[in-house]
Amino acid sequence: MDALTVEFGGLTALDDVGLTVGDGEVVALIGPNGAGKTTVFNVVCGLVRPRSGSVRIDGRPAPATSRLADRGVSRTLQGLGLFGGMTAAENVLVPLTGRPRRSADGERAVVAVLQRLDLLDLADTAVDALPYPERKRVALARALVTDPRLLLLDEPAGGLGADDIAALADVVRGIAAAGTSVLLVEHHVDFVMAVADRVVVLDFGRVVACGTPDEVRSDAAVEAAYLGLEAAR
Numbered sequence: 531m532d533a534l535t536v537e538f539g540g541l542t543a544l545d546d547v548g549l550t551v552g553d554g555e556v557v558a559l560i561g562p563n564g565a566g567k568t569t570v571f572n573v574v575c576g577l578v579r580p581r582s583g584s585v586r587i588d589g590r591p592a593p594a595t596s597r598l599a600d601r602g603v604s605r606t607l608q609g610l611g612l613f614g615g616m617t618a619a620e621n622v623l624v625p626l627t628g629r630p631r632r633s634a635d636g637e638r639a640v641v642a643v644l645q646r647l648d649l650l651d652l653a654d655t656a657v658d659a660l661p662y663p664e665r666k667r668v669a670l671a672r673a674l675v676t677d678p679r680l681l682l683l684d685e686p687a688g689g690l691g692a693d694d695i696a697a698l699a700d701v702v703r704g705i706a707a708a709g710t711s712v713l714l715v716e717h718h719v720d721f722v723m724a725v726a727d728r729v730v731v732l733d734f735g736r737v738v739a740c741g742t743p744d745e746v747r748s749d750a751a752v753e754a755a756y757l758g759l760e761a762a763r
């Protein structure tokens with residue numbers, strides 16, 4: 531995305547933000563509450579129109595639609611947004627419903643992604659009956675089933691314990707290694723350090739630092755403004 535500026539009334543939520551996620555790259559977007567992270571996601575998804583600047587996906591201007599599959603984008607939500615009474619497999623099928631290739635192809639895609647995330651044994655279990663870490667994996671599977679070019683993850687490590695976070699880092703690295711670009715918003719610093727190729731730090735709608743996890747960690751301004759606070763928790 532180039533030079534994105536977003537205003538809500540008199541508030542500048544994003545101020546000339548430029549950000550690139552390369553093929554197979556994992557970029558973490560971090561910053562304090564209200565920094566503009568969710569707004570970046572919303573612009574990439576076509577839900578918020580920037581006052582100026584542009585979004586390109588796969589080198590082409592993003593189409594003027596918020597239908598994610600048509601943009602080549604998928605997104606997980608902090609609240610997961612799963613259908614609790616439906617099974618894991620039914621939830622994962624949802625993004626494919628209504629597409630011409632539903633039926634057999636759709637079922638195959640669901641099985642493949644459930645297998646990839648080690649969820650096949652739980653395919654027919656109602657999501658309400660699953661523990662939280664498995665529900666998070668179902669939400670990730672649902673985002674992956676459309677085979678997106680760009681995957682947006684909103685606090686993927688939130689609410690998980692250390693073992694699940696370590697396993698999630700492997701999964702995310704695997705997704706990127708398979709060619710999908712990943713942009714994630716995350717407060718969990720250790721997870722960010724383990725998974726990201728690059729870290730972009732937003733504060734008050736501006737990019738205040740950008741670099742490898744080590745570079746950003748040693749950036750004094752970032753440490754003082756953000757990472758230091760996290761480390762102190």
Ligand SMILES: Nc1ncnc2c1ncn2[C@@H]1O[C@H](COP(=O)(O)OP(=O)(O)OP(=O)(O)O)[C@@H](O)[C@H]1O
Nearest residue numbers: 538541542543561562563564565566567568569570
């Ligand atoms: N639809 C909206 N209308 C008005 N103001 C908005 C809207 N969406 C976001 N904002 C404001 O824009 C700024 C950036 O918000 P945003 O949600 O992008 O921050 P964030 O970094 O995702 O914060 P958090 O970590 O708390 O989710 C905030 O000041 C927020 O109050």
